[in-house]
Amino acid sequence: MKKKIIQLIPILSVVFFISCKGESVSEQLWNDDWRFIRADSIIEAQEQQLIEGYFPERADFVSLPHTSRVEPLTVNDQWQGTCYYVKTFTLEKSSKNKLSFIRFDAAMNVADVWVNGTHLCRHLGGYLPFTVDLTGKVYYDGRENTVLVRLDNRDNKTTGPKPLVILDFNTYGGIYRNVWFIEKEPVYITNAVAASKPASGGLLIKTSGVSSTSADVSMQVHVVNTTSGIQNTKVLVTITDPQGKIVSKTSAEKTVQGKSDAEIAATVTLKSPKLWSPDSPSLYRLSVKLLADGKLVDNVNERFGVRDIKIDAGGLYLNGEKTFLRGVNRHQEYPYVGYALSNEANRRDAYKIKEAGFDYVRTSHYPPSPAFLDACDELGIMVLDAILGWQYFGDDAFRRNAYQTAQDMIRRDRNHPCILAWELSINETWMPTEFMEEMNRIKEQEAPESYAAGWQKNGYDVYIEARQHRHGIDKSKPLLVSEYGDWEYYAQNAGFNQDNWNNLLADERNSRQPRGTGEKRLLQQATNIQEAHNDNLSTHAFADSYWVMFDYNRGYADDLEFSGIMDIFRLPKFSYYFFHSQQERVSELFIASYWQPGISNEVRVYGNCEEVELYLNGKLIERRRPDANILSNNLPHPPFTFSAVCTTPGKLEAIGYTKGKEVSRHSVSTPGQPASIWLRADISGTAPKAGTNDLLFIYAEVTDSEGNIIPDYTGAVSFSVLGDASFVAEETPTAEAGIASALLKIGKTRGEITIKASAQSIKESIFKLQIL
Numbered sequence: 146m147k148k149k150i151i152q153l154i155p156i157l158s159v160v161f162f163i164s165c166k167g168e169s170v171s172e173q174l175w176n177d178d179w180r181f182i183r184a185d186s187i188i189e190a191q192e193q194q195l196i197e198g199y200f201p202e203r204a205d206f207v208s209l210p211h212t213s214r215v216e217p218l219t220v221n222d223q224w225q226g227t228c229y230y231v232k233t234f235t236l237e238k239s240s241k242n243k244l245s246f247i248r249f250d251a252a253m254n255v256a257d258v259w260v261n262g263t264h265l266c267r268h269l270g271g272y273l274p275f276t277v278d279l280t281g282k283v284y285y286d287g288r289e290n291t292v293l294v295r296l297d298n299r300d301n302k303t304t305g306p307k308p309l310v311i312l313d314f315n316t317y318g319g320i321y322r323n324v325w326f327i328e329k330e331p332v333y334i335t336n337a338v339a340a341s342k343p344a345s346g347g348l349l350i351k352t353s354g355v356s357s358t359s360a361d362v363s364m365q366v367h368v369v370n371t372t373s374g375i376q377n378t379k380v381l382v383t384i385t386d387p388q389g390k391i392v393s394k395t396s397a398e399k400t401v402q403g404k405s406d407a408e409i410a411a412t413v414t415l416k417s418p419k420l421w422s423p424d425s426p427s428l429y430r431l432s433v434k435l436l437a438d439g440k441l442v443d444n445v446n447e448r449f450g451v452r453d454i455k456i457d458a459g460g461l462y463l464n465g466e467k468t469f470l471r472g473v474n475r476h477q478e479y480p481y482v483g484y485a486l487s488n489e490a491n492r493r494d495a496y497k498i499k500e501a502g503f504d505y506v507r508t509s510h511y512p513p514s515p516a517f518l519d520a521c522d523e524l525g526i527m528v529l530d531a532i533l534g535w536q537y538f539g540d541d542a543f544r545r546n547a548y549q550t551a552q553d554m555i556r557r558d559r560n561h562p563c564i565l566a567w568e569l570s571i572n573e574t575w576m577p578t579e580f581m582e583e584m585n586r587i588k589e590q591e592a593p594e595s596y597a598a599g600w601q602k603n604g605y606d607v608y609i610e611a612r613q614h615r616h617g618i619d620k621s622k623p624l625l626v627s628e629y630g631d632w633e634y635y636a637q638n639a640g641f642n643q644d645n646w647n648n649l650l651a652d653e654r655n656s657r658q659p660r661g662t663g664e665k666r667l668l669q670q671a672t673n674i675q676e677a678h679n680d681n682l683s684t685h686a687f688a689d690s691y692w693v694m695f696d697y698n699r700g701y702a703d704d705l706e707f708s709g710i711m712d713i714f715r716l717p718k719f720s721y722y723f724f725h726s727q728q729e730r731v732s733e734l735f736i737a738s739y740w741q742p743g744i745s746n747e748v749r750v751y752g753n754c755e756e757v758e759l760y761l762n763g764k765l766i767e768r769r770r771p772d773a774n775i776l777s778n779n780l781p782h783p784p785f786t787f788s789a790v791c792t793t794p795g796k797l798e799a800i801g802y803t804k805g806k807e808v809s810r811h812s813v814s815t816p817g818q819p820a821s822i823w824l825r826a827d828i829s830g831t832a833p834k835a836g837t838n839d840l841l842f843i844y845a846e847v848t849d850s851e852g853n854i855i856p857d858y859t860g861a862v863s864f865s866v867l868g869d870a871s872f873v874a875e876e877t878p879t880a881e882a883g884i885a886s887a888l889l890k891i892g893k894t895r896g897e898i899t900i901k902a903s904a905q906s907i908k909e910s911i912f913k914l915q916i917l
Contacts, residue, residue, distance in 0.1 A: 235287055331371045362413050425525070847860070867901075
């Protein structure tokens with residue numbers, strides 16, 4: 146080992162605004178120019194050299210978000226161990242009179258941080274932010290400062306969950322969310338989590354008295370005075386509406402003693418507010434300027450929504466209207482890179498959830514990224530925000546850590562209008578009464594107007610119950626169906642009411658079906674989901690959440706968990722279109738068939754219209770209304786099932802009608818022989834962005850001469866890219882159901898890149914993509 150300057154990053158004393166959901170004007174994204182090495186590449190005795198700023202030349206240059214190891218597509222033995230991140234930087238003399246911090250949005254799982262050889266922080270838990278105070282520990286004279294982060298993602302009894310080898314998901318590793326460098330004046334607005342003060346810290350926003358004619362908006366700003374003298378502080382508050390128009394201004398003053406802190410509060414009334422809801426996610430912006438003795442010293446911007454939530458045994462009342470939320474569970478995992486998703490990738494996941502027809506998501510089984518919650522605010526997706534936990538309960542240290550996690554999560558996320566409730570229980574784990582009581586006390590202290598949810602019936606405001614655990618219904622308690630459609634069919638033979646159940650093999654019956662498993666099994670997955678969702682609608686539950694949105698890896702099994710309505714590459718299965726058809730926002734029609742001889746024995750059409758006509762080769766087969774049976778009697782839009790058997794190749798066309806008028810149309814043709822490749826990128830509402838470590842799925846669809854995807858094609862497809870981008874892991878994946886998927890990492894350069902794909906006996910396809 147020898148000392149090696151990584152790169153000296155000057156931290157300028159500049160002031161700039163965060164463009165979306167804000168913290169402070171003095172935050173700088175700090176994701177670039179890190180060095181990384183895993184402990185399996187060094188010997189343990191070398192750690193002290195790393196702490197002192199000496200590190201091996203073979204250490205990788207990396208940008209964040211970053212995973213500790215790129216994994217195979219299917220992985221149950223994800224890397225676990227110790228790894229190190231190092232970064233050097235310099236500070237100008239003008240920074241000497243300011244306070245300096247580093248905030249990590251998340252790092253897996255136990256983090257130790259040294260600055261210039263001094264240990265400053267240990268943080269337990271891999272899903273929530275922590276802040277390191279650098280003040281007085283760094284150089285301001287041009288000498289380099291060194292930050293070393295050691296991460297340990299091995300099984301941990303204090304943080305949980307249960308050991309990886311028996312865990313139903315993976316936890317991965319690395320600094321997988323953003324890192325920020327922060328400079329503050331001696332008098333400043335704190336961070337909600339870092340302040341570690343009950344019902345305080347940062348900017349706290351609440352709405353009350355909500356109606357279509359008015360709403361009260363109260364705000365509380367936590368200010369710290371690190372000087373020895375008294376400071377006369379004043380906050381200037383501006384609220385802008387969703388169109389950017391200023392609708393309110395106010396101010397408040399407070400004298401803050403030296404070496405002390407204070408809360409500054411103000412309340413305003415908005416006239417004719419635009420209310421936030423899943424159908425109309427209107428967002429206001431609240432800007433706070435902090436003055437100390439007349440000088441501007443800090444500024445915070447935060448978005449919020451005006452909405453009123455009431456939950457009781459009768460249901461959910463959102464802005465006074467009884468509401469049912471159709472939802473889904475989501476794991477934040479991507480193939481190969483685990484949790485290391487860019488903000489843009491997180492937003493694309495939220496976009497897919499909304500597009501699928503969901504208005505609610507459960508963040509199973511841990512807190513999500515801030516970017517995901519921002520997207521849920523914008524798109525209108527309500528969130529059951531969960532602390533980490535799955536089938537494991539530990540000792541007193543575990544309990545204390547769980548309490549801290551609950552506090553930090555509520556403080557971080559309390560201003561998001563998308564928050565439905567806090568899941569403050571350890572999933573599928575029996576908890577002692579005193580543990581639940583403390584969790585409820587924390588919720589009452591931090592956010593008394595909100596709701597706590599848990600899976601033990603009498604422990605929380607809201608009872609969350611997986612369908613497979615249902616043994617009678619207690620209508621005296623608010624009910625949310627937290628999971629359904631998977632386990633009861635995988636392990637409990639829940640489909641006895643289905644006509645064809647006894648004729649199915651065990652592997653055909655369950656909902657864990659890969660996208661390439663064929664028409665019969667994909668339809669069975671969709672049938673299971675339909676039956677279970679229909680059953681949920683017969684209860685008094687105010688929301689349900691299917692298990693799960695995307696296929697994912699897990700520690701205890703050597704295959705993917707395939708119950709997703711989209712695969713791990715975010716490609717839809719037939720069941721996706723069932724949910725898509727249950728919404729009212731868009732007209733939907735989808736023929737769930739590949740129309741192949743000897744395989745397609747009936748035709749199921751998903752749609753939200755009143756009637757459907759089905760044609761074969763231009764000839765009308767039947768015009769019919771939605772199915773009416775025990776599997777569909779509670780659905781807003783049951784499917785349309787036609788008796789049609791494919792004996793020869795042909796073309797199916799479905800036309801949907803509402804009030805006698807055509808509203809939708811979809812066609813499917815029997816695929817022919819492979820002839821070409823159609824390349825496309827998964828934009829999902831967010832264009833690829835340079836300089837953010839953005840990740841983008843690229844799909845190569847193998848089609849016949851008429852453009853029909855060939856569902857039986859499983860050949861290899863070779864990808865290449867020209868420009869500032871690179872493929873993660875496999876560049877020659879095999880196709881599944883006629884589509885080969887690759888994960889593209891976007892570089893730092895804006896402009897055009899060129900993607901190519903080819904397969905045996907198929908002409909190369911070229912696709913140009915613009916990077917913003």
